[in-house]
Amino acid sequence: MSHNTFGHLFRVTTWGESHGAALGCVVDGCPPGLPLTAADIQYWLNRRKPGTSRFVTQRREADEVKILSGVFEDDRTEGQITTGAPISLIIENTDQRSKDYDDIRDLYRPGHADYTYDAKYGMRDYRGGGRSSARETAARVAAGAVARRLLTDVTIRAAVVQIGKVAIDRAKWNWDETENNPFWCPDADTAKLWEALLDDARKDGNSVGAIVEVEATGVPAGWGAPIYGKLDAELAGALMSINAVKGVEIGAGFATAGLTGVENADEMRAGADRKPVFLSNAAGGVIGGISTGQPIVARIAIKPTSSILTPRRTIDRDGQNAEISTKGRHDPCVGIRGAPVAEAMMACVLADAMLRHRGQTGR
Amino acid sequence: MSHNTFGHLFRVTTWGESHGAALGCVVDGCPPGLPLTAADIQYWLNRRKPGTSRFVTQRREADEVKILSGVFEDDRTEGQITTGAPISLIIENTDQRSKDYDDIRDLYRPGHADYTYDAKYGMRDYRGGGRSSARETAARVAAGAVARRLLTDVTIRAAVVQIGKVAIDRAKWNWDETENNPFWCPDADTAKLWEALLDDARKDGNSVGAIVEVEATGVPAGWGAPIYGKLDAELAGALMSINAVKGVEIGAGFATAGLTGVENADEMRAGADRKPVFLSNAAGGVIGGISTGQPIVARIAIKPTSSILTPRRTIDRDGQNAEISTKGRHDPCVGIRGAPVAEAMMACVLADAMLRHRGQTGR
């Protein structure tokens, strides 16, 4: 990964600021012949779109994607397909309210990248966070939609498993439920608790953190590579690169510290085609950096939204003490919209791993 | 990161198997003029070396490093210095006992990369885990020693903060203590508890996991880059690439999920030179992927050693059910020796970030 590009064979470069004219990405290295329309991508973008419930930002963005290159259709193709050339995707910004940011142009919002961008670049685009805004994640979701076209045998889905201090009851996990509430919550009872929790946070001018779990099933054994190309290392980098993420774990993750070797061993029994049937999945589907054939399971911790109404102490660009209270239209729990973004990053990492594996081994 | 190379300007490529003739690395892109001798590197290697206490593997490896290229000394230089050319480091393996592995050549050890390497490559070097062995981490530590030469104002150190279910008392944290016990434990009282814990695990033919915390102080604000070159994303990838690591967190990490925005905000007060004094460090020294000037703090979860004497169920290469009990000389808690390795990876990531920041901004 390098600044604004990630991936090796399946490579994604994103660009755009929160309050610029548009944002987008270029997906390079995509195999030819995959069906791909703007509508295919739009489906996934709509799941991340702001303004869909009272629990996410009220910024009204259509998030309408256009495909500018890399696809082709004529009377001999079955619909529009990829050509193997770079796929350029663009999403115009339509609801910027840059004036909202006039009073923060000289103040560093705690938890935001205001101070660090200034420290690095000697200046910053303060309108809505500029490049550091989570709006950039729309481009990731768009790229992930292309990756999914390639991963025809893989299912990738995410769920929010904790908001604030309230975790779901894993015994009640039902993937279908994630479509029935505005939290991607797989446990209907917990979803109700979160409603109250989030309404309270908003009333308090406060925000809360979350944990998102993302899973990929259908990945064959053998994807990934040793050492610095490990599938879990690349997943960790990709997921940690999502705005506000402060932790990544694979499989049993941090809990493995408290396990014994006997408990942690994913025992195997004979399955079909000389493949093992694993009796557990503490490894989260990756051992030695290479997929085992089991579901790949990752969890990410997303910090509470830094933009809050409650005043916090800070300094201004001249180094003077100040207070700041962030107005504007913000997610009370930015973790919720992190679910579709985590799926997208998982998809991009897997697409790249698939192509690299095929490149090296021919399989 | 790409297979066996990581870094962009400061680039490390490692090679070697557990039971081959040698292992090593090539460090490319290192600035010229840095003092560097084999003894400088040996100092750090000795901290990771096996056989130093009864709590780590009894394999006897001198882990003696030689510098084969990239340094120069004559009567005009102040000792031996780097030239800017690639630095090739080699460590010979001296205590391989490949026969120990004859009975596992056809069996897949649970938790080990045996099955996944076979699935990927259609074959594997089963002697001591081959390329997937933690012996590869010696090369990382050697590379990290070079990186430290560049990071003259940065102090990087790691501590083990949990073994099994027993965490340290952070109120008793004393960095000096980490040199007084065989666990890199910063809390003398907890170190004693771990002694018993590990002796029990070994007697039981079992093993335990651990959590390691690694910290870099002295990193100025501004290192790192947006989006896919985020300092924390690169750290996450680098740390997750260490053998047996299953989770990475930065700053407050997974705990941020349970915090509110008010709690999580690292408030600022006016400091010297228009720089902020932060009142807390939930961010772990990185915001928006760029360093804040505060200590950079990461924690990693390391699973229990997979090589245990207690028999576990598995299959063989022909897909038949079997049982396996791993003999040989293994760490009862591989997490302990993870501490110097985590330091090394932190050093390499920071050295690369420093050079890239200087490249883009001239600072």
Added chain:
Amino acid sequence: MSHNTFGHLFRVTTWGESHGAALGCVVDGCPPGLPLTAADIQYWLNRRKPGTSRFVTQRREADEVKILSGVFEDDRTEGQITTGAPISLIIENTDQRSKDYDDIRDLYRPGHADYTYDAKYGMRDYRGGGRSSARETAARVAAGAVARRLLTDVTIRAAVVQIGKVAIDRAKWNWDETENNPFWCPDADTAKLWEALLDDARKDGNSVGAIVEVEATGVPAGWGAPIYGKLDAELAGALMSINAVKGVEIGAGFATAGLTGVENADEMRAGADRKPVFLSNAAGGVIGGISTGQPIVARIAIKPTSSILTPRRTIDRDGQNAEISTKGRHDPCVGIRGAPVAEAMMACVLADAMLRHRGQTGR
């Protein structure tokens, strides 16, 4: 370089087809604080623009560039400046006539990438050559304009030094003349000969090749890097990647084969600041892959335009024999418009070299 991206710290990714909606590029890694407006870029694009004389294609493209991201302006900046974030540039296609290509959709034009794209991807976008069209070079010129902003002490300029078999008289070289004729010819007398030559070629339904020389002055000694990061190796790759280029040489180039060591040695005399004054420049400003401080001089051979009216033998997609005569609006000598493109590639390579040198050495 990787598919559609090149550069390491200063990285350019281009996208777009000849007959798609638009084409463009993303310039990543650009230092912050550089003045940059669309007009700055447009100046260079206009020099490559089609339709400016009867000797280039009559396709009418405004080639109007828009900056979609990576710049910022407010009352504290001196005009619009770069932020350090990726700069997305877009140029809309306005004069596609895709119908012109209906009769070639099933035929492979000799010299064009029709057959090779089909062989690689199993399909192709045949409208105007799709991704393989020289229209892509507009994106390179746009990226080069950004690179020039960084290279404030460097002057990059190109001249056409041969068209067909008619070379310029180097004794008459006058850079100012390149602005006075439609060929970027530095020798006014030769320019007149080329007029006749090209008119003849067009009347004959034929085309001619050319040699372009590109030079950068003001590059300090020390840019570039050993072995695979050699400045001349990267220049060679970048220049050879331009459409229709079949040869690249540096300094005395292929003529060095016929020189002796005595003749080829660029002797040195004492200059200011312990720097040498070179008595010749057979090296073309690069020795050992690193700049010498002398002008960097490269020449490229550009094959004659493959789209010609004269019928040529070919096959169709079904493998049947056929004849083809390419209609449409084509450059009789595509080498002419190669001059601004060569300048752009030189600029991008040097910008990357400058940042990488600064990164590694701090100078």
Added chain:
Amino acid sequence: MSHNTFGHLFRVTTWGESHGAALGCVVDGCPPGLPLTAADIQYWLNRRKPGTSRFVTQRREADEVKILSGVFEDDRTEGQITTGAPISLIIENTDQRSKDYDDIRDLYRPGHADYTYDAKYGMRDYRGGGRSSARETAARVAAGAVARRLLTDVTIRAAVVQIGKVAIDRAKWNWDETENNPFWCPDADTAKLWEALLDDARKDGNSVGAIVEVEATGVPAGWGAPIYGKLDAELAGALMSINAVKGVEIGAGFATAGLTGVENADEMRAGADRKPVFLSNAAGGVIGGISTGQPIVARIAIKPTSSILTPRRTIDRDGQNAEISTKGRHDPCVGIRGAPVAEAMMACVLADAMLRHRGQTGR
């Protein structure tokens, strides 16, 4: 390509100085299961080895290669095979005579990288040119030998086609002859002329340049990629990175400037399997950056050896005027030993292209 690494999936990193303990390379990304022994590599190294005739340097180096990692053999493999892990190759230097270089430590040899390394790094390893020595090319040849194991259907061979001003007669081209003279000359008559030419040059304390042609047959259509990943662009970069190379051309190369479009078109006739039979190969086997299925043909210009006995004017490190006459054991025509190196680079580029093509397209 990045400093001392090149390639994407098939990646080579080289290290070592002329007068250090050893030199070598790490070949990463090699597919598993390829037969590979030290003897396989030694065969190719021996063709580049110094001291084989009076027309090359008399330095006596066994150039004996050892494989330190990445291969495996047991009673189930058919001999020693690659594992997919990085292959570390080492060649010890045995005949350094560093004292030969004492009188040049303060002088910049014209044509050598002495001044540029100093300008870049502020110091240099002056013993035998250090990293800039052509001894580094042994590592390239070793890597190329690994690449050849992968390219089972491809034949790569090089010939010297010009020394000084004397070119071969292409009508007399006979590949077998290249094994019968010390010049890799495919024309027996010209080889005799070169003998006299080189003896004269050596007696005169002078040296001569050369042109090497390298050809790969058996490459299927479809390898390579558009724009910056063009096969010819990568070849150009790889070949220009060889010491002393000043020009690269593909197919008709610089001669295409003087051709018309009618002449330059490689016409096609119907062949087997819907593939074309080309009637000429001006393109040198690459169109649009992608292989056509025809032989891939490249030529490189190699400047005369810079180390000559005839005194040349120069300056010393203090910026004072001086004269230099280079003693030591040098090739009178370094181009001769360039032939096996050019083959190796062609092999590495093709191996990488093959894996990347397979990765993206599955073919």
